[in-house]
Amino acid sequence: MKDVSANADAKRLAGEAAAELVKSGMVVGLGTGSTVAWTIKRLGEKIKEEGLDFWGIPTSFQAENLAIASGIKLTTLNSHPVLDLAIDGADQVDHNLYVIKGGGAAHTREKVVAGSARRFVIVADESKYVPKLTWPVPVEVLPFAFRLVERRLTELGGKPVLRLGKMKDGPVITDNGNFVMDADFGTIEDPKGLAAKISPIPGVVEHGIFDNLDELYLARAGGVEIIRRRRG
Numbered sequence: 068m069k070d071v072s073a074n075a076d077a078k079r080l081a082g083e084a085a086a087e088l089v090k091s092g093m094v095v096g097l098g099t100g101s102t103v104a105w106t107i108k109r110l111g112e113k114i115k116e117e118g119l120d121f122w123g124i125p126t127s128f129q130a131e132n133l134a135i136a137s138g139i140k141l142t143t144l145n146s147h148p149v150l151d152l153a154i155d156g157a158d159q160v161d162h163n164l165y166v167i168k169g170g171g172a173a174h175t176r177e178k179v180v181a182g183s184a185r186r187f188v189i190v191a192d193e194s195k196y197v198p199k200l201t202w203p204v205p206v207e208v209l210p211f212a213f214r215l216v217e218r219r220l221t222e223l224g225g226k227p228v229l230r231l232g233k234m235k236d237g238p239v240i241t242d243n244g245n246f247v248m249d250a251d252f253g254t255i256e257d258p259k260g261l262a263a264k265i266s267p268i269p270g271v272v273e274h275g276i277f278d279n280l281d282e283l284y285l286a287r288a289g290g291v292e293i294i295r296r297r298r299g
C-alpha cells in the first residue's frame with residue numbers, strides 16, 4: 068500500500084539507511100509497518116543488485132508477505148533461535164530509548180523477535196522521537212480476559228479502549244487471534260515501572276512498551292542520525 072503520510076519521505080530515509088546493517092550470512096528480524104517496509108524493500112533490491120544473502124524472520128503476516136514479494140529467504144525462530152539483528156518501526160521513542168510499539172497490532176511477535184536478537188534497531192522519522200512517551204499503550208489481550216484487563220488497566224490510571232477494525236465490524240483480531248486494547252496513560256513518567264504493572268495482569272498476552280532498543284535510526288532534516296543506548 069502506498070504511504071501518503073506527511074512523513075513518508077523521512078520514513079523511507081530511515082528505513083533504507085538501516086538496510087545497510089544487513090550482511091550476508093545474517094539472520095534478521097523483519098518488523099512491521101510503513102517505515103520498516105522501506106528496509107524490507109531495500110533489502111530485496113540488495114539481494115538482486117549485490118547478491119546479498121541472508122535469512123529473514125518476519126514479525127507479522129504483513130511483513131511476511133512483503134518479504135516474500137521482495138525475494139527474501141525466510142526462516143523461523145524454531146530453526147534460528149538467535150538473530151544477529153532485528154529492525155523494526157515504532158510509534159514513539161523517548162529520549163531514554165524506551166519505545167511504544169503496536170500501532171499495527173504486531174507488538175507481541177515484534178517483542179519476541181527483538182528479544183531473540185543480539186542487536187535491536189528502530190527506524191523512525193523525527194515526529195516519533197519525544198522527551199516522554201504519551202502514545203496509548205497497545206495491550207494484546209486474550210478475548211476471554213478482555214473485561215478483567217480493561218478493569219485492571221483502568222485501576223492503573225489508564226483509559227483503555229478496545230481497538231476496532233476498519234472495514235470490519237467489531238474488534239481488531241491480531242495475527243495471534245487476540246484483541247488489542249489501547250490504554251492512554253497520558254505522559255508516562257516511568258515506562259519500565261508501568262510495563263512491570265501491566266505484564267502480570269491475567270489475560271495480558273503482551274504490551275507495547277519495549278526497553279531493549281540498542282540503536283535508533285532517526286530521519287531528521289540533515290539526514291539519518293543514529294542514537295545509541297548508553298550502557299552503564
Ligand code: 5RP
Pocket residue numbers: 098099100101102103155156157158167168169170171172173174177
Ligand atoms: C506495528 C508497529 C509499527 O512498527 C509501528 O506502528 C510504526 O508503524 P509505521 O512505521 O507505519 O509508522 O509497532 O505493530
